[in-house]
Amino acid sequence: MLERFGRKILDAAQTAGEMLALFFETVYFFKAAPRNLPAIFRQMSEIGIGTLPIASLMALFIGMVLALQTGAELAHYGTQEALGAIVGLSMVKELGPVMTSLLVAGRIGSAMAAEVGAMEVYEEIDALKTLEINPVRYLAMPRLLACLFAVPALVVFATIIGIAGGGLVSGVNPRINVPFSVYYDNMIRALTYTEILKGLLKATIFGAIVAQVGCYVGFKTTGGARGIGQSTTRAVVLSFLLIFVANYFLTRLML
Amino acid sequence: MSSDRNNKNSILAKLTHGFSASVFDGCECRSNYEESHGVSIRIEKLNKSFDGNHVLKDIDLEISPGETFSIIGPSGTGKSVLLKHVVKLEKPDSGRIYIDGHDIYAEMKDEAERDYRYSMVFQSSALFNSLSVGENVGLWLREKRICIEPRIRRIIRDKLRLVGLEGKEELMTSELSGGMRKRVAIARSLAMNPDLILYDEPTAELDPVTSDELARVIMGLKERVNLTTVIVSHDLNFALYLSDRVAMISDGQIVEIGTPEEIKASQNPIVRKFIYTTTKGIKGEQ
Numbered sequence: 001m002l003e004r005f006g007r008k009i010l011d012a013a014q015t016a017g018e019m020l021a022l023f024f025e026t027v028y029f030f031k032a033a034p035r036n037l038p039a040i041f042r043q044m045s046e047i048g049i050g051t052l053p054i055a056s057l058m059a060l061f062i063g064m065v066l067a068l069q070t071g072a073e074l075a076h077y078g079t080q081e082a083l084g085a086i087v088g089l090s091m092v093k094e095l096g097p098v099m100t101s102l103l104v105a106g107r108i109g110s111a112m113a114a115e116v117g118a119m120e121v122y123e124e125i126d127a128l129k130t131l132e133i134n135p136v137r138y139l140a141m142p143r144l145l146a147c148l149f150a151v152p153a154l155v156v157f158a159t160i161i162g163i164a165g166g167g168l169v170s171g172v173n174p175r176i177n178v179p180f181s182v183y184y185d186n187m188i189r190a191l192t193y194t195e196i197l198k199g200l201l202k203a204t205i206f207g208a209i210v211a212q213v214g215c216y217v218g219f220k221t222t223g224g225a226r227g228i229g230q231s232t233t234r235a236v237v238l239s240f241l242l243i244f245v246a247n248y249f250l251t252r253l254m255l
Numbered sequence: 256m257s258s259d260r261n262n263k264n265s266i267l268a269k270l271t272h273g274f275s276a277s278v279f280d281g282c283e284c285r286s287n288y289e290e291s292h293g294v295s296i297r298i299e300k301l302n303k304s305f306d307g308n309h310v311l312k313d314i315d316l317e318i319s320p321g322e323t324f325s326i327i328g329p330s331g332t333g334k335s336v337l338l339k340h341v342v343k344l345e346k347p348d349s350g351r352i353y354i355d356g357h358d359i360y361a362e363m364k365d366e367a368e369r370d371y372r373y374s375m376v377f378q379s380s381a382l383f384n385s386l387s388v389g390e391n392v393g394l395w396l397r398e399k400r401i402c403i404e405p406r407i408r409r410i411i412r413d414k415l416r417l418v419g420l421e422g423k424e425e426l427m428t429s430e431l432s433g434g435m436r437k438r439v440a441i442a443r444s445l446a447m448n449p450d451l452i453l454y455d456e457p458t459a460e461l462d463p464v465t466s467d468e469l470a471r472v473i474m475g476l477k478e479r480v481n482l483t484t485v486i487v488s489h490d491l492n493f494a495l496y497l498s499d500r501v502a503m504i505s506d507g508q509i510v511e512i513g514t515p516e517e518i519k520a521s522q523n524p525i526v527r528k529f530i531y532t533t534t535k536g537i538k539g540e541q
Contacts, residue, residue: 035400119383122379122381123377123378123379123381124381124382124383126339126344126375126377126381127375127377127381127382127383129342129343129344130342130344130373130374130375131374131394131395131398131443131447132395132399133394133395133398133399138398
Protein backbone atom coordinates (compact mmCIF):
# COMPACT_ATOMS: atom_id res chain seq x y z
CA MET A 1 0.00 0.00 0.00
CA LEU A 2 2.88 2.34 0.90
CA GLU A 3 4.49 1.48 -2.42
CA ARG A 4 1.29 2.34 -4.28
CA PHE A 5 1.02 5.65 -2.42
CA GLY A 6 4.65 6.43 -3.23
CA ARG A 7 4.09 5.61 -6.90
CA LYS A 8 1.07 7.96 -6.98
CA ILE A 9 3.18 10.78 -5.54
CA LEU A 10 5.95 10.11 -8.06
CA ASP A 11 3.40 10.11 -10.92
CA ALA A 12 1.93 13.40 -9.71
CA ALA A 13 5.41 14.94 -9.44
CA GLN A 14 6.26 13.72 -12.95
CA THR A 15 3.01 15.14 -14.35
CA ALA A 16 3.67 18.49 -12.66
CA GLY A 17 7.23 18.55 -14.01
CA GLU A 18 6.16 17.66 -17.54
CA MET A 19 3.40 20.26 -17.50
CA LEU A 20 5.84 22.93 -16.36
CA ALA A 21 8.31 21.91 -19.07
CA LEU A 22 5.53 22.09 -21.66
CA PHE A 23 4.49 25.51 -20.32
CA PHE A 24 8.00 26.95 -20.61
CA GLU A 25 8.47 25.46 -24.08
CA THR A 26 5.12 26.95 -25.14
CA VAL A 27 6.08 30.36 -23.74
CA TYR A 28 9.41 30.10 -25.59
CA PHE A 29 7.47 29.81 -28.85
CA PHE A 30 5.52 33.04 -28.19
CA LYS A 31 8.19 34.63 -30.39
CA ALA A 32 6.62 32.77 -33.33
CA ALA A 33 3.18 34.29 -32.62
CA PRO A 34 3.26 36.95 -35.39
CA ARG A 35 3.37 34.35 -38.15
CA ASN A 36 0.76 32.18 -36.45
CA LEU A 37 -1.85 34.90 -36.11
CA PRO A 38 -4.53 33.10 -38.18
CA ALA A 39 -4.29 30.03 -35.89
CA ILE A 40 -4.37 32.21 -32.76
CA PHE A 41 -7.41 34.18 -33.96
CA ARG A 42 -9.19 30.94 -34.91
CA GLN A 43 -8.66 29.62 -31.38
CA MET A 44 -9.71 32.94 -29.83
CA SER A 45 -12.89 32.91 -31.86
CA GLU A 46 -13.62 29.33 -30.78
CA ILE A 47 -12.97 30.11 -27.11
CA GLY A 48 -14.45 33.60 -26.95
CA ILE A 49 -17.28 33.86 -29.45
CA GLY A 50 -18.13 30.15 -29.25
CA THR A 51 -18.44 30.18 -25.46
CA LEU A 52 -20.04 33.64 -25.09
CA PRO A 53 -23.74 32.63 -25.36
CA ILE A 54 -23.56 29.85 -22.77
CA ALA A 55 -21.24 31.89 -20.51
CA SER A 56 -23.71 34.80 -20.66
CA LEU A 57 -26.62 32.58 -19.75
CA MET A 58 -24.68 30.99 -16.91
CA ALA A 59 -23.53 34.37 -15.56
CA LEU A 60 -27.04 35.83 -15.79
CA PHE A 61 -28.52 33.08 -13.65
CA ILE A 62 -25.61 33.07 -11.20
CA GLY A 63 -26.04 36.83 -10.70
CA MET A 64 -29.81 36.42 -10.31
CA VAL A 65 -29.54 33.57 -7.79
CA LEU A 66 -26.84 35.39 -5.85
CA ALA A 67 -29.01 38.52 -5.61
CA LEU A 68 -32.07 36.46 -4.69
CA GLN A 69 -30.39 34.47 -1.91
CA THR A 70 -28.34 37.32 -0.47
CA GLY A 71 -31.01 39.99 -0.95
CA ALA A 72 -33.65 37.94 0.88
CA GLU A 73 -31.31 37.48 3.87
CA LEU A 74 -30.21 41.12 3.90
CA ALA A 75 -33.85 42.22 3.79
CA HIS A 76 -34.38 40.60 7.21
CA TYR A 77 -31.92 43.10 8.66
CA GLY A 78 -32.94 46.01 6.40
CA THR A 79 -29.50 46.20 4.80
CA GLN A 80 -30.45 45.16 1.26
CA GLU A 81 -28.91 48.38 -0.16
CA ALA A 82 -25.54 46.63 0.21
CA LEU A 83 -26.63 44.05 -2.37
CA GLY A 84 -24.94 45.86 -5.29
CA ALA A 85 -21.58 45.78 -3.53
CA ILE A 86 -21.95 42.12 -2.58
CA VAL A 87 -23.02 40.92 -6.02
CA GLY A 88 -20.45 43.17 -7.74
CA LEU A 89 -17.52 42.04 -5.61
CA SER A 90 -18.57 38.38 -5.72
CA MET A 91 -18.89 38.42 -9.49
CA VAL A 92 -15.68 40.37 -10.14
CA LYS A 93 -13.42 38.61 -7.66
CA GLU A 94 -14.73 35.04 -7.55
CA LEU A 95 -17.76 33.89 -9.45
CA GLY A 96 -16.98 35.57 -12.77
CA PRO A 97 -13.41 34.24 -13.16
CA VAL A 98 -13.98 30.84 -11.52
CA MET A 99 -17.32 29.87 -13.06
CA THR A 100 -16.37 31.12 -16.53
CA SER A 101 -13.04 29.30 -16.40
CA LEU A 102 -14.78 26.10 -15.31
CA LEU A 103 -17.14 26.49 -18.26
CA VAL A 104 -14.20 27.05 -20.64
CA ALA A 105 -12.44 24.01 -19.15
CA GLY A 106 -15.52 21.87 -19.77
CA ARG A 107 -16.17 23.17 -23.25
CA ILE A 108 -12.77 24.12 -24.67
CA GLY A 109 -10.24 22.23 -22.49
CA SER A 110 -11.95 18.93 -23.23
CA ALA A 111 -12.11 19.75 -26.96
CA MET A 112 -8.40 20.63 -26.95
CA ALA A 113 -7.51 17.35 -25.25
CA ALA A 114 -9.69 15.41 -27.69
CA GLU A 115 -8.31 17.19 -30.78
CA VAL A 116 -4.64 16.99 -29.79
CA GLY A 117 -5.20 13.46 -28.44
CA ALA A 118 -6.72 12.32 -31.74
CA MET A 119 -3.76 13.85 -33.57
CA GLU A 120 -1.41 11.92 -31.28
CA VAL A 121 -3.25 8.63 -31.71
CA TYR A 122 -3.64 8.93 -35.50
CA GLU A 123 0.06 9.78 -36.05
CA GLU A 124 -0.60 13.41 -37.03
CA ILE A 125 1.84 14.64 -34.37
CA ASP A 126 4.47 12.25 -35.78
CA ALA A 127 3.67 13.61 -39.23
CA LEU A 128 4.26 17.15 -37.94
CA LYS A 129 7.63 16.08 -36.60
CA THR A 130 8.65 14.55 -39.94
CA LEU A 131 7.55 17.81 -41.60
CA GLU A 132 10.00 19.50 -39.20
CA ILE A 133 7.15 21.39 -37.52
CA ASN A 134 7.41 21.55 -33.73
CA PRO A 135 4.04 20.31 -32.35
CA VAL A 136 4.32 22.58 -29.31
CA ARG A 137 4.78 25.63 -31.53
CA TYR A 138 2.08 24.55 -33.98
CA LEU A 139 -0.55 23.26 -31.53
CA ALA A 140 0.09 24.41 -27.95
CA MET A 141 1.34 27.97 -28.50
CA PRO A 142 -1.74 29.29 -30.39
CA ARG A 143 -4.05 27.66 -27.86
CA LEU A 144 -2.24 29.08 -24.82
CA LEU A 145 -2.03 32.59 -26.30
CA ALA A 146 -5.69 32.48 -27.32
CA CYS A 147 -6.73 31.40 -23.82
CA LEU A 148 -4.61 34.12 -22.20
CA PHE A 149 -6.58 36.78 -24.09
CA ALA A 150 -9.98 35.19 -24.65
CA VAL A 151 -10.72 33.91 -21.13
CA PRO A 152 -10.28 37.34 -19.41
CA ALA A 153 -12.37 38.95 -22.18
CA LEU A 154 -15.04 36.32 -21.65
CA VAL A 155 -14.89 36.92 -17.89
CA VAL A 156 -15.46 40.66 -18.41
CA PHE A 157 -18.62 39.97 -20.43
CA ALA A 158 -19.85 37.29 -18.05
CA THR A 159 -19.27 39.50 -15.00
CA ILE A 160 -21.16 42.44 -16.52
CA ILE A 161 -24.08 40.16 -17.41
CA GLY A 162 -24.03 38.54 -13.94
CA ILE A 163 -24.10 41.94 -12.25
CA ALA A 164 -26.93 43.03 -14.55
CA GLY A 165 -28.84 39.86 -13.67
CA GLY A 166 -28.42 40.63 -9.95
CA GLY A 167 -29.62 44.18 -10.57
CA LEU A 168 -32.66 42.91 -12.42
CA VAL A 169 -33.71 40.59 -9.56
CA SER A 170 -33.04 43.17 -6.86
CA GLY A 171 -35.25 45.68 -8.65
CA VAL A 172 -38.05 43.33 -9.63
CA ASN A 173 -38.30 41.02 -6.61
CA PRO A 174 -40.73 42.50 -4.06
CA ARG A 175 -38.91 40.93 -1.07
CA ILE A 176 -35.67 42.72 -1.97
CA ASN A 177 -36.97 45.83 -3.72
CA VAL A 178 -33.70 47.71 -4.32
CA PRO A 179 -33.94 50.18 -7.24
CA PHE A 180 -31.31 49.65 -9.92
CA SER A 181 -29.81 53.12 -9.33
CA VAL A 182 -29.15 52.26 -5.66
CA TYR A 183 -27.81 48.82 -6.60
CA TYR A 184 -25.54 50.38 -9.23
CA ASP A 185 -24.23 53.24 -7.01
CA ASN A 186 -23.50 50.77 -4.23
CA MET A 187 -21.64 48.46 -6.56
CA ILE A 188 -19.56 51.28 -8.12
CA ARG A 189 -18.53 52.52 -4.68
CA ALA A 190 -17.36 49.04 -3.67
CA LEU A 191 -15.53 48.12 -6.86
CA THR A 192 -12.03 49.49 -7.32
CA TYR A 193 -9.71 49.09 -10.27
CA THR A 194 -7.51 46.89 -8.08
CA GLU A 195 -10.39 44.47 -7.48
CA ILE A 196 -11.13 44.34 -11.19
CA LEU A 197 -7.47 43.73 -12.04
CA LYS A 198 -7.26 40.95 -9.45
CA GLY A 199 -10.26 39.25 -11.07
CA LEU A 200 -8.70 39.59 -14.51
CA LEU A 201 -5.37 38.23 -13.28
CA LYS A 202 -7.18 35.18 -11.94
CA ALA A 203 -8.98 34.75 -15.26
CA THR A 204 -5.67 34.93 -17.16
CA ILE A 205 -4.06 32.30 -14.95
CA PHE A 206 -7.12 30.04 -15.16
CA GLY A 207 -7.06 30.44 -18.95
CA ALA A 208 -3.42 29.33 -18.99
CA ILE A 209 -4.34 26.31 -16.85
CA VAL A 210 -7.14 25.27 -19.23
CA ALA A 211 -4.92 25.51 -22.32
CA GLN A 212 -1.91 23.82 -20.76
CA VAL A 213 -3.90 20.95 -19.28
CA GLY A 214 -5.83 20.41 -22.54
CA CYS A 215 -2.65 20.30 -24.62
CA TYR A 216 -0.63 18.29 -22.09
CA VAL A 217 -3.29 15.62 -21.70
CA GLY A 218 -3.73 15.57 -25.49
CA PHE A 219 -0.01 15.03 -26.09
CA LYS A 220 0.02 12.17 -23.57
CA THR A 221 -2.93 10.35 -25.15
CA THR A 222 -2.47 6.71 -26.09
CA GLY A 223 -4.76 3.83 -26.97
CA GLY A 224 -7.18 4.76 -29.75
CA ALA A 225 -10.73 6.02 -29.37
CA ARG A 226 -10.98 4.83 -25.78
CA GLY A 227 -7.80 6.71 -24.92
CA ILE A 228 -9.16 9.90 -26.49
CA GLY A 229 -12.33 9.59 -24.40
CA GLN A 230 -10.29 9.09 -21.23
CA SER A 231 -8.12 12.10 -22.09
CA THR A 232 -11.19 14.28 -22.46
CA THR A 233 -12.41 13.34 -18.98
CA ARG A 234 -8.92 13.65 -17.51
CA ALA A 235 -8.45 17.15 -18.96
CA VAL A 236 -11.71 18.38 -17.45
CA VAL A 237 -11.08 16.85 -14.03
CA LEU A 238 -7.47 18.06 -13.89
CA SER A 239 -8.42 21.58 -15.05
CA PHE A 240 -11.20 21.83 -12.44
CA LEU A 241 -8.85 20.65 -9.72
CA LEU A 242 -6.04 23.02 -10.69
CA ILE A 243 -8.44 25.97 -11.04
CA PHE A 244 -9.81 25.39 -7.52
CA VAL A 245 -6.32 24.99 -6.01
CA ALA A 246 -4.95 28.01 -7.90
CA ASN A 247 -8.00 30.05 -6.88
CA TYR A 248 -7.32 29.45 -3.19
CA PHE A 249 -3.65 30.41 -3.42
CA LEU A 250 -4.32 33.42 -5.66
CA THR A 251 -7.04 34.65 -3.29
CA ARG A 252 -4.69 34.18 -0.36
CA LEU A 253 -1.93 36.12 -2.15
CA MET A 254 -4.22 38.94 -3.20
CA LEU A 255 -5.89 39.49 0.19
CA MET B 256 -7.96 52.00 -57.75
CA SER B 257 -6.24 49.02 -59.29
CA SER B 258 -3.00 49.78 -57.46
CA ASP B 259 -4.98 49.98 -54.18
CA ARG B 260 -6.39 46.53 -54.86
CA ASN B 261 -2.93 45.14 -55.69
CA ASN B 262 -1.59 46.66 -52.50
CA LYS B 263 -4.42 45.11 -50.46
CA ASN B 264 -3.82 41.74 -52.14
CA SER B 265 -0.16 41.98 -51.34
CA ILE B 266 -0.82 42.77 -47.67
CA LEU B 267 -3.33 39.90 -47.49
CA ALA B 268 -0.81 37.55 -49.13
CA LYS B 269 1.83 38.57 -46.61
CA LEU B 270 -0.60 38.09 -43.72
CA THR B 271 -1.64 34.62 -44.87
CA HIS B 272 1.97 33.76 -45.59
CA GLY B 273 3.21 34.99 -42.23
CA PHE B 274 5.11 38.14 -43.29
CA SER B 275 7.67 35.96 -45.04
CA ALA B 276 7.89 37.49 -48.49
CA SER B 277 10.89 39.65 -47.58
CA VAL B 278 13.18 36.67 -46.91
CA PHE B 279 13.30 35.64 -50.57
CA ASP B 280 14.75 38.87 -51.99
CA GLY B 281 13.16 38.45 -55.38
CA CYS B 282 13.67 34.64 -55.65
CA GLU B 283 10.66 32.35 -55.63
CA CYS B 284 12.11 29.73 -53.29
CA ARG B 285 14.97 29.27 -50.91
CA SER B 286 18.09 28.37 -52.85
CA ASN B 287 18.33 24.65 -52.06
CA TYR B 288 14.64 23.70 -52.44
CA GLU B 289 14.85 22.58 -56.08
CA GLU B 290 17.93 20.42 -55.47
CA SER B 291 17.32 16.82 -54.48
CA HIS B 292 19.53 13.77 -54.49
CA GLY B 293 19.02 10.23 -53.32
CA VAL B 294 20.78 9.53 -50.03
CA SER B 295 22.52 6.42 -48.72
CA ILE B 296 21.42 4.81 -45.45
CA ARG B 297 23.59 2.60 -43.28
CA ILE B 298 22.20 0.98 -40.15
CA GLU B 299 24.65 -0.67 -37.76
CA LYS B 300 23.78 -2.98 -34.85
CA LEU B 301 20.49 -1.25 -34.10
CA ASN B 302 18.69 -2.46 -30.96
CA LYS B 303 15.41 -1.33 -29.45
CA SER B 304 13.29 -2.68 -26.61
CA PHE B 305 9.91 -1.59 -25.27
CA ASP B 306 9.19 -2.59 -21.66
CA GLY B 307 11.56 -5.57 -21.86
CA ASN B 308 10.26 -6.65 -25.28
CA HIS B 309 13.30 -6.75 -27.60
CA VAL B 310 11.76 -5.45 -30.86
CA LEU B 311 14.87 -4.81 -32.98
CA LYS B 312 17.88 -7.09 -32.60
CA ASP B 313 21.25 -6.06 -34.03
CA ILE B 314 19.84 -4.76 -37.29
CA ASP B 315 22.46 -4.18 -40.01
CA LEU B 316 21.31 -2.71 -43.30
CA GLU B 317 22.72 -0.72 -46.17
CA ILE B 318 20.63 1.15 -48.75
CA SER B 319 22.22 2.84 -51.77
CA PRO B 320 21.41 6.36 -53.04
CA GLY B 321 18.38 6.38 -55.34
CA GLU B 322 17.44 2.80 -54.45
CA THR B 323 13.88 1.61 -53.84
CA PHE B 324 14.21 -0.70 -50.89
CA SER B 325 11.41 -2.65 -49.22
CA ILE B 326 11.32 -4.22 -45.79
CA ILE B 327 8.80 -7.03 -45.65
CA GLY B 328 7.63 -9.34 -42.91
CA PRO B 329 4.60 -10.28 -40.86
CA SER B 330 2.86 -7.73 -38.64
CA GLY B 331 4.47 -7.00 -35.26
CA THR B 332 8.03 -7.89 -36.28
CA GLY B 333 9.46 -4.38 -35.86
CA LYS B 334 9.27 -3.05 -39.46
CA SER B 335 7.54 0.23 -38.59
CA VAL B 336 9.72 0.71 -35.50
CA LEU B 337 12.78 0.42 -37.74
CA LEU B 338 11.36 3.04 -40.10
CA LYS B 339 10.61 5.40 -37.19
CA HIS B 340 14.27 5.21 -36.16
CA VAL B 341 15.33 6.45 -39.60
CA VAL B 342 13.13 9.58 -39.24
CA LYS B 343 14.09 9.99 -35.57
CA LEU B 344 10.62 9.38 -34.17
CA GLU B 345 12.27 6.72 -31.99
CA LYS B 346 15.67 6.65 -30.31
CA PRO B 347 17.68 3.42 -30.41
CA ASP B 348 18.89 1.70 -27.26
CA SER B 349 22.14 1.01 -29.09
CA GLY B 350 23.47 1.12 -32.62
CA ARG B 351 23.93 3.78 -35.25
CA ILE B 352 22.11 5.07 -38.33
CA TYR B 353 24.12 6.94 -40.95
CA ILE B 354 22.47 8.93 -43.72
CA ASP B 355 24.92 10.03 -46.39
CA GLY B 356 27.66 9.07 -43.95
CA HIS B 357 26.36 11.29 -41.10
CA ASP B 358 25.35 9.69 -37.81
CA ILE B 359 21.82 11.06 -37.45
CA TYR B 360 21.71 10.67 -33.66
CA ALA B 361 25.18 12.03 -32.97
CA GLU B 362 24.51 15.21 -34.95
CA MET B 363 21.18 16.26 -33.50
CA LYS B 364 22.50 19.67 -32.54
CA ASP B 365 23.55 20.35 -36.13
CA GLU B 366 20.01 19.80 -37.43
CA ALA B 367 20.01 23.11 -39.31
CA GLU B 368 23.11 22.10 -41.26
CA ARG B 369 21.64 18.79 -42.44
CA ASP B 370 21.84 18.81 -46.25
CA TYR B 371 19.12 16.28 -47.01
CA ARG B 372 15.35 16.25 -46.54
CA TYR B 373 13.28 13.25 -45.58
CA SER B 374 9.57 12.65 -45.37
CA MET B 375 7.35 9.80 -44.36
CA VAL B 376 3.98 8.53 -45.56
CA PHE B 377 2.23 7.07 -42.54
CA GLN B 378 0.12 3.95 -42.41
CA SER B 379 -2.92 6.01 -41.40
CA SER B 380 -1.98 8.75 -43.93
CA ALA B 381 -1.94 11.16 -40.94
CA LEU B 382 -3.60 13.99 -42.85
CA PHE B 383 -4.65 17.02 -40.83
CA ASN B 384 -8.43 16.92 -40.79
CA SER B 385 -8.84 20.62 -40.07
CA LEU B 386 -6.99 21.48 -43.30
CA SER B 387 -8.03 21.09 -46.92
CA VAL B 388 -6.12 18.87 -49.36
CA GLY B 389 -4.17 21.85 -50.70
CA GLU B 390 -3.36 23.12 -47.19
CA ASN B 391 -2.13 19.66 -46.19
CA VAL B 392 0.16 19.46 -49.21
CA GLY B 393 1.48 23.02 -48.74
CA LEU B 394 1.84 22.86 -44.95
CA TRP B 395 5.61 22.37 -44.85
CA LEU B 396 6.23 24.97 -47.54
CA ARG B 397 4.17 27.57 -45.69
CA GLU B 398 5.33 26.74 -42.17
CA LYS B 399 9.00 26.76 -43.17
CA ARG B 400 8.49 29.73 -45.51
CA ILE B 401 10.27 27.91 -48.31
CA CYS B 402 8.70 29.78 -51.23
CA ILE B 403 6.54 32.78 -51.98
CA GLU B 404 2.80 32.13 -51.92
CA PRO B 405 2.13 31.99 -55.71
CA ARG B 406 4.98 29.48 -56.11
CA ILE B 407 3.60 27.37 -53.22
CA ARG B 408 0.24 27.21 -54.97
CA ARG B 409 1.98 26.06 -58.17
CA ILE B 410 3.94 23.39 -56.25
CA ILE B 411 0.71 22.13 -54.63
CA ARG B 412 -0.92 21.83 -58.06
CA ASP B 413 2.14 20.04 -59.49
CA LYS B 414 2.44 17.54 -56.64
CA LEU B 415 -1.27 16.75 -56.73
CA ARG B 416 -1.01 16.19 -60.47
CA LEU B 417 1.90 13.77 -59.88
CA VAL B 418 -0.34 11.59 -57.71
CA GLY B 419 -3.37 11.93 -59.98
CA LEU B 420 -5.38 14.35 -57.85
CA GLU B 421 -5.21 17.48 -59.95
CA GLY B 422 -7.78 20.13 -59.02
CA LYS B 423 -8.67 18.56 -55.66
CA GLU B 424 -7.00 21.31 -53.59
CA GLU B 425 -10.23 22.60 -52.06
CA LEU B 426 -11.59 19.22 -50.87
CA MET B 427 -11.53 18.52 -47.14
CA THR B 428 -9.74 15.35 -46.09
CA SER B 429 -12.98 13.91 -44.69
CA GLU B 430 -14.33 13.83 -48.26
CA LEU B 431 -11.54 11.54 -49.50
CA SER B 432 -11.47 7.78 -49.96
CA GLY B 433 -8.69 5.68 -48.38
CA GLY B 434 -6.70 5.56 -51.62
CA MET B 435 -7.06 9.31 -52.17
CA ARG B 436 -5.91 10.00 -48.61
CA LYS B 437 -2.78 7.93 -49.24
CA ARG B 438 -2.10 9.83 -52.44
CA VAL B 439 -2.55 13.20 -50.68
CA ALA B 440 -0.11 11.99 -48.01
CA ILE B 441 2.37 11.14 -50.78
CA ALA B 442 1.85 14.56 -52.39
CA ARG B 443 2.43 16.20 -48.99
CA SER B 444 5.70 14.30 -48.68
CA LEU B 445 6.73 15.16 -52.24
CA ALA B 446 6.08 18.86 -51.58
CA MET B 447 9.20 18.76 -49.42
CA ASN B 448 11.14 17.68 -52.52
CA PRO B 449 12.71 15.02 -50.30
CA ASP B 450 15.94 13.13 -50.84
CA LEU B 451 14.53 10.23 -48.87
CA ILE B 452 10.90 9.12 -48.70
CA LEU B 453 9.63 6.39 -46.40
CA TYR B 454 6.32 4.56 -46.75
CA ASP B 455 4.86 2.76 -43.74
CA GLU B 456 2.45 0.05 -44.90
CA PRO B 457 1.22 2.05 -47.91
CA THR B 458 -1.31 -0.61 -48.96
CA ALA B 459 -2.79 -1.21 -45.50
CA GLU B 460 -6.60 -1.01 -45.58
CA LEU B 461 -6.63 -0.59 -49.38
CA ASP B 462 -8.41 -2.88 -51.81
CA PRO B 463 -6.28 -4.61 -54.52
CA VAL B 464 -7.33 -2.18 -57.26
CA THR B 465 -6.40 0.88 -55.18
CA SER B 466 -3.14 -0.83 -54.10
CA ASP B 467 -2.33 -1.33 -57.77
CA GLU B 468 -3.03 2.36 -58.52
CA LEU B 469 -0.80 3.35 -55.61
CA ALA B 470 1.97 1.06 -56.88
CA ARG B 471 1.76 2.80 -60.24
CA VAL B 472 1.99 6.22 -58.57
CA ILE B 473 5.11 5.18 -56.62
CA MET B 474 6.58 3.55 -59.74
CA GLY B 475 5.97 6.76 -61.71
CA LEU B 476 7.71 8.80 -59.01
CA LYS B 477 10.65 6.43 -59.10
CA GLU B 478 11.08 7.19 -62.80
CA ARG B 479 10.59 10.95 -62.53
CA VAL B 480 12.13 11.90 -59.18
CA ASN B 481 15.63 11.12 -57.98
CA LEU B 482 15.17 9.97 -54.41
CA THR B 483 15.83 7.05 -52.12
CA THR B 484 12.65 5.16 -51.26
CA VAL B 485 12.14 2.83 -48.31
CA ILE B 486 8.89 0.90 -48.12
CA VAL B 487 7.73 -1.12 -45.15
CA SER B 488 4.99 -3.55 -46.05
CA HIS B 489 3.56 -6.96 -45.39
CA ASP B 490 2.20 -6.91 -48.95
CA LEU B 491 4.74 -9.16 -50.68
CA ASN B 492 3.56 -8.62 -54.27
CA PHE B 493 3.56 -4.85 -53.83
CA ALA B 494 7.12 -4.89 -52.45
CA LEU B 495 8.46 -7.28 -55.10
CA TYR B 496 6.89 -5.25 -57.92
CA LEU B 497 8.32 -1.89 -56.80
CA SER B 498 11.68 -2.63 -55.24
CA ASP B 499 15.25 -2.82 -56.40
CA ARG B 500 16.04 -4.84 -53.28
CA VAL B 501 14.00 -6.37 -50.50
CA ALA B 502 14.84 -7.28 -46.89
CA MET B 503 12.79 -9.74 -44.89
CA ILE B 504 12.50 -9.07 -41.17
CA SER B 505 11.31 -11.65 -38.71
CA ASP B 506 11.21 -11.47 -34.93
CA GLY B 507 13.22 -8.22 -34.96
CA GLN B 508 16.03 -9.59 -37.14
CA ILE B 509 16.88 -9.27 -40.83
CA VAL B 510 16.74 -12.83 -42.15
CA GLU B 511 17.24 -12.25 -45.89
CA ILE B 512 18.26 -9.42 -48.24
CA GLY B 513 18.24 -9.57 -52.01
CA THR B 514 16.70 -8.53 -55.29
CA PRO B 515 13.05 -9.53 -55.82
CA GLU B 516 14.23 -12.51 -57.88
CA GLU B 517 16.63 -13.60 -55.13
CA ILE B 518 13.90 -13.30 -52.51
CA LYS B 519 11.52 -15.34 -54.64
CA ALA B 520 14.20 -18.03 -55.08
CA SER B 521 15.32 -17.94 -51.43
CA GLN B 522 15.61 -21.26 -49.63
CA ASN B 523 15.45 -19.60 -46.19
CA PRO B 524 12.55 -21.41 -44.43
CA ILE B 525 11.20 -18.18 -42.88
CA VAL B 526 11.12 -16.47 -46.29
CA ARG B 527 9.58 -19.53 -47.94
CA LYS B 528 6.92 -19.71 -45.27
CA PHE B 529 6.12 -15.99 -45.67
CA ILE B 530 5.93 -16.28 -49.47
CA TYR B 531 3.78 -19.41 -49.25
CA THR B 532 1.46 -17.88 -46.67
CA THR B 533 0.99 -14.55 -48.45
CA THR B 534 0.47 -16.13 -51.86
CA LYS B 535 -1.89 -18.87 -50.67
CA GLY B 536 -3.51 -16.90 -47.90
CA ILE B 537 -3.33 -19.89 -45.57
CA LYS B 538 -0.81 -21.15 -43.02
CA GLY B 539 2.16 -22.66 -44.83
CA GLU B 540 3.56 -26.07 -44.08
CA GLN B 541 7.31 -26.55 -44.00
